[in-house]
Amino acid sequence: MTIKYRAGYKYQLAESYSCMTPIKPDAPVKHEFFTLAKTGRLWIKRGYAWDGASGPTFDSKSSMRPSLVHDAFCQMMRSRLIDYDKWQDTVNEFFKQQCKEDGMWGIRASIWHAAVEFANAGHPDQGESNPVQEAP
Numbered sequence: 001m002t003i004k005y006r007a008g009y010k011y012q013l014a015e016s017y018s019c020m021t022p023i024k025p026d027a028p029v030k031h032e033f034f035t036l037a038k039t040g041r042l043w044i045k046r047g048y049a050w051d052g053a054s055g056p057t058f059d060s061k062s063s064m065r066p067s068l069v070h071d072a073f074c075q076m077m078r079s080r081l082i083d084y085d086k087w088q089d090t091v092n093e094f095f096k097q098q099c100k101e102d103g104m105w106g107i108r109a110s111i112w113h114a115a116v117e118f119a120n121a122g123h124p125d126q127g128e129s130n131p132v133q134e135a136p
Contacts, residue, residue: 006130009049010059013068018043022090023073029081034072036082044072051130055115063112066098074122074129084124092116 021040029036033048050071052059059067073091077084092113099109120126 002134002136004132004134006049007133008051008130010052011050011064011068013044013046013048013050016043016046017065017068019069021069021073022094023082023087025082029076031076031079031081034076036076042069042072044068048072053112054119054121057112057115060104062099062102062104065102066095066104069098070095070116070121077122078124078126078129080124084122088120088122091122 019042021036021042023036023042024038024040025036026038028038033045035043035045048068050068052067053063054067070091073082073087073094076082077087077091095116096109096113099112100106104112
């Protein structure tokens with residue numbers, strides 16, 4: 001008998017997290033692991049898994065919350081729960097803002113922002129970032 005799993009995750013949220021965001025959808029977004037209200041309030045549920053910072057970099061305390069929130073928004077855009085063309089720039093700017101709020105040096109936050117812009121993070125054509133795999 002095989003198992004099904006998703007590889008590529010490094011972290012799992014131990015407690016639910018909520019914050020206000022500038023992303024205000026026309027209709028509420030409801031997902032198994034997150035909810036986004038029309039007001040911009042984001043709730044990420046306990047158990048949500050994410051991979052931290054992507055690319056040739058390292059995770060730090062100043063990148064944990066921003067990478068969590070950014071990954072949830074990228075998942076929403078890839079899944080077409082929110083419109084990529086409408087929200088991508090706002091999502092990436094919010095990521096940079098949170099990096100700075102959490103103590104990241106401005107130059108590092110700017111480089112990370114440029115990297116997510118360059119990678120078109122969250123673009124629907126990228127498909128699922130962590131597809132289901134089987135073993136053995």
